[in-house]
Amino acid sequence: MAEHEVAVHAHHPPTGFIKKYIFSVDHKVIGIQYYFLAIFSVIIGLVMSVLMRLQLGWPGHQFGFLKSIFPIGAADGTISPELYLSLVTMHGTIMVFFVLTTAPQGGFGNYFLPIQIGAADMAFPVLNMLSFWTTFVALLVMIGAIFVESGVVGPIGGWTGYAPLSALGEASGQKGQTYGVVLWIISIAIFCIASLLGALNFITTMLNMRAKGMSLMRLPLSCWGWFTTAVLALLSFPVLLAGGVLLLLDHLAGTSFFIPANLFVNDKLITEHAGGSPIMWQHLFWFFGHPEVYIAILPGMGATSHILATFARKPIFGYRAMVYAIFAIGLLGFFVWGHHMFISGMDPRTGMMFSLVTLTIGVPSAIKTFNWLGTLWGARIRFTTAMLFSIGFVSLFVSGGVTGMFLGQTSLDLQLHDTYFVVGHFHMIMGVAAIFGMFAGTYYWFPKMFGRMMGEGIGKVHFWLTFIGVNAIFIPMHIMGIAGAPRRYAFHWNEVTGEGFEFLKGIVPVTKFVSYAAFFTAAVQILFFANLVWSMYKGKKASVNPWEATSLEWTVPSPPPHDNFGGHEPVVHHGPYEYSVPGAKTDFIMQTDPAIAETGG
């Protein structure tokens, strides 16, 4: 590796503070900006989920401190139904867009894709900067949606924003649906544009900027995750953008894309609209919405594969199968959106087609799981925090994936649709599995990003408690769904007043248990945030390759110089996961190590 120590800067880093840290075109700075935008958002989303669990566990209870935060939404300290639904909506929207779509791709992908392929930067650095700042504007507008109608926390229609509830504005008679919804739609539209710019950049970068010798089949699996995610984003976000514009026109300009004739709302006949179809919004939304699930999870799969191989000290089992499985998931992901709409009123024959394709997605998902197990089989596992979270990812991916086998069947969806079974299912896979991918990525790549190691001891405590916590929250939710508990209810049964549904009386203890588990898990995250901040300033200095890993990011200093490889162009001789090669001096061969005839690679 001596060849890399001759650092000659090809182009000089900017010197001014603003160019260097604010409007930077350096993919590494932009990656960190995306990452912290996601950290900020996840704290908001987490606090909202804690408030929801307070309401669900103890409906109607007065919490004095809420009065001062929400003077109207919780006027007497109890969470009003409007406030509850606003929390549902904003928790979902912020988590899906500004956390799950932002950190894995915009954060880690931005930072590490160019380095892992041996490039000095993204293909379009200025476009990259614009994507981040466009995302930032989207977040500001979304926060505006929270406050614009004072006292409520923004729109109440859920993150899916089904029309006509989302299209009627003031006429809906619902708080938060006037200006709150407008800002919510505008924010999502801006976010779509940002994601499109980012996707173009990722695709071009990976196809055009690879270093000499970095053939496609030598790419780390993390790169395949980011690449496929970018393709999905490129094809799905324009559809949501178009849908958002149409919804906005319905809301503001009197068009009727999603509003049919003769609606009678709030004891008033609405005569201004005719001819629209509420189901069309669902088609547009879910054509984006289902690929979005994979946009959230594929980078996590890529990172997890990368980390599993590193700490198993073994090559990835079935590398090609892993790449093809990612493609298959991405491709099939575009033909299953209708499984969100089995009971929406669309033609039931369409449902059968969507159902079959949905179950087929289980096949590439199973291939990935088998290969992860194959990678760990016969390994010498180093149980770092990053590795623990990656193993946790595999476990959660299995737990969250198998329940899709129920929901993907039309006949079972008749009962389970829009119950807590669905809430448990998607939180398990798109929520916490994806979050575990981010945790794994953080503990693994932090040393490279910040030049210091994260606290491993506190990290491991964070893993154990979080892993137990998330299982305790989301597995019981499936049972609540089987018992018939509908989602997006401010409560199911209120023990104090005797309001609600008698058939759901029995699940009250489960609900309370889930709330306690949620408080516990949320509190545990303080360990993570503390570790993150503490390690940035006080962590042990990181060496170039603390994990003894093979890919290109571990050949450059921690943190890497402005142009990544110090004016030097790396040449790749090996596949990405040459661990424990028989006869090699160490148990890992860097991708840039000179070719050895007998190992191939």
Place this chain on the structure above:
Amino acid sequence: MGKALGLLLWIITIAAVAMFAVHKWWFPPSITEHGQLVDNQFMLTLVVVAIVFVLAQVALGFVVFQFGSSRKGDATYSHGSNKLEVTWTTITAAVFVTLGILGQQVWASLHFHEAPPNALTIEVTAQQFAWNFRYAGADDTFGKLDPLQMSDSNGNPLGLDSKDPAAKDDIVTSTITVPANRPVQLILKSKDVIHSFFVPNLRFKQDLVPGMSIRVHFTPQVVGHYELACAELCGAGHYKMKSYMDVLSADDFEKWLKDKGVGK
């Protein structure tokens, strides 16, 4: 570390399986013929999924338990096995697709056949946060509706046309009453936003979409008083958009109709 994680994975697996096995919190009893089939398909899926889930989690627990870095010997150097890839791809594809095909049967029986000719037709119209059920009355004909005459405050939430004689004997109720063992056809409509008709005991759910009339049918078999919930977010009162479905014996249903002014 690996041993502890392996054990934890197994404990979580056992806890999850136990939670699904004890049936302490479970489906409310099914009261329809197709409901029994839904439950059977659910149990079949549960068994298949449980096997997949347990095998995967136990295997994951085993590899982390067994293959820690403190063990003797080197890590195996292997890039995989095409034979294994083909084997597990074929097996999972066969299992999942079979399950997918079996899962269509109940759906097909409910949605691909017209309601039988002896079915009782009831029009269901949802609105923010209430349910309206309309029976055709003695003339067996639903009267015309006029949106201009719709008024919640004047007690004509559906806008029954006062000029149409067929509308005079229509019965409008806020809970739904049906006879046992006779097919029921619902015509589902909404006045304002999307709602969803969900009686857990029926094993049935269908959205009510403004601008559409969706026809569905099923046959309740067990007399009783059941709760009806809205299952699609429709506004602040969504959680309390509650009504009841009363399933009466054939005789009691005739009596109920008579009380409502429909003599036969």
